[in-house]
Every structure is written in C-alpha cells, then in structure tokens.
Amino acid sequence: MSTYYNIFISLVLILSFGCAHKLKGLKINATQAKMALSESQFHNGGAPFGSYLTLDLNYTEYHKIYLKLKKTYPHLKTRGEAHITVLTPVEYHQILSDKLSIQEIYQLANELNIQKASFEVLCLGQGRKEIKGKIESTFYLVINSKDLLDLRTKILDLYLNKGGEKSFEPTKYYPHITIGFTQRDLHESDGIIKNTNSCVRDIVLE
Numbered sequence: 001m002s003t004y005y006n007i008f009i010s011l012v013l014i015l016s017f018g019c020a021h022k023l024k025g026l027k028i029n030a031t032q033a034k035m036a037l038s039e040s041q042f043h044n045g046g047a048p049f050g051s052y053l054t055l056d057l058n059y060t061e062y063h064k065i066y067l068k069l070k071k072t073y074p075h076l077k078t079r080g081e082a083h084i085t086v087l088t089p090v091e092y093h094q095i096l097s098d099k100l101s102i103q104e105i106y107q108l109a110n111e112l113n114i115q116k117a118s119f120e121v122l123c124l125g126q127g128r129k130e131i132k133g134k135i136e137s138t139f140y141l142v143i144n145s146k147d148l149l150d151l152r153t154k155i156l157d158l159y160l161n162k163g164g165e166k167s168f169e170p171t172k173y174y175p176h177i178t179i180g181f182t183q184r185d186l187h188e189s190d191g192i193i194k195n196t197n198s199c200v201r202d203i204v205l206e
Contacts, residue, residue, distance in 0.1 A: 033121060095159075104158065108155060109151060119175070122142040122203070129186050137186075142176055152171075174188070
C-alpha cells in the first residue's frame with residue numbers, strides 16, 4: 001500500500017509543479033548564470049570512467065534555483081557546484097580513449113577556449129524514476145550550445161585523424177546543468193533524456 005501512496009503523493013507534486021510553471025517562470029540573472037569560472041577544472045581520475053570534460057560555471061544563480069525547488073522537494077540534494085558536461089566518462093572510456101589521451105582532449109578544449117563557450121538556458125527539466133518503490137527526481141536546466149556542439153565535432157575530427165574507428169556521435173548530446181536530485185542524479189542509462197521534452201517550468205532571464 002505504501003508504494004501506491006508514494007506514487008500518489010509524487011503525482012500530486014508533479015501536477016502541482018506542472019501547473020505552477022504555466023503561471024510563473026523561475027527568474028535568474030542572465031549575466032551571472034552564464035558566467036564561467038576563469039579556468040575549467042579538467043577531470044582525470046586515472047581510473048576507468050574517471051576522465052571527462054566540463055564547462056565549469058559560477059554556482060550563485062543555480063543555487064538560488066535549488067533553494068526554490070527545495071521548498072517543494074525538502075529532500076532535494078545538491079553537489080554545490082554547476083557545470084555542463086561536454087564529454088561524458090562513458091564516451092571517453094568506451095570510445096575515445098582507444099586513440100586519444102584525455103590530455104589531448106583538454107589541449108583541444110583549451111585551444112578552443114571552452115570557458116568562453118556560449119550557451120542558452122531553455123527551461124527547467126525534470127527526470128523521474130521509480131527506485132525501490134519510490135518515485136525519485138532529478139532537476140536540471142536544459143541547455144542549447146552551438147559552441148559546445150562544435151567542440152564535440154572537433155573532438156571527433158581529432159579522433160578520426162588518429163585512426164579512430166569506433167562510433168562517437170557529437171550530436172547525440174543533451175547538455176544540461178544539474179540543479180538537484182532526491183536520491184541520486186538520474187542519467188540516460190536510467191531512461192532520462194535531458195532535452196526540451198522534459199521541461200516542466202520556464203526560466204526567465206533578467
């Protein structure tokens with residue numbers, strides 16, 4: 001019975017949240033939201049799936065969104081930082097590491113000035129999945145960025161020039177900024193596609 005109750009409560013929250021986004025969008029400062037850190041913190045954990053590439057952002061405006069969401073979702077957690085993943089650990093480890101070192105990818109990203117990449121905030125998205133009889137959620141800002149897509153295409157070019165033959169799809173890419181999650185972040189492997197089809201609330205840039 002508790003499983004049905006949890007599902008019912010989750011549906012009530014989802015419906016109420018969905019109605020709210022039609023009435024009022026979340027407001028953030030456009031300049032602050034698009035402010036990148038001066039240097040990207042490249043990630044090279046050494047272990048499998050420890051290497052990836054991100055555009056690292058000033059957290060201030062994203063923390064404001066997290067605090068607003070936490071009023072409705074009191075168990076919402078945050079990592080306390082904001083970034084847009086450009087190249088996932090899976091993409092690097094399973095495909096690109098065959099021919100490219102992560103340092104070569106970092107060098108390319110620096111040459112193309114990743115921290116100056118332009119992007120557009122489209123909406124607030126929500127992914128949901130039942131885990132152990134309870135509906136869990138993750139919230140994120142859906143992003144559009146030609147600059148980051150171009151960088152992924154140039155990574156493919158470099159990979160092919162090095163003799164790479166595995167399939168890497170630059171356009172199979174759903175850039176987003178994770179705001180928070182109830183249990184853990186949900187990913188494509190959970191069936192969550194972080195694109196505009198998952199939008200639940202507008203974002204108003206001031």
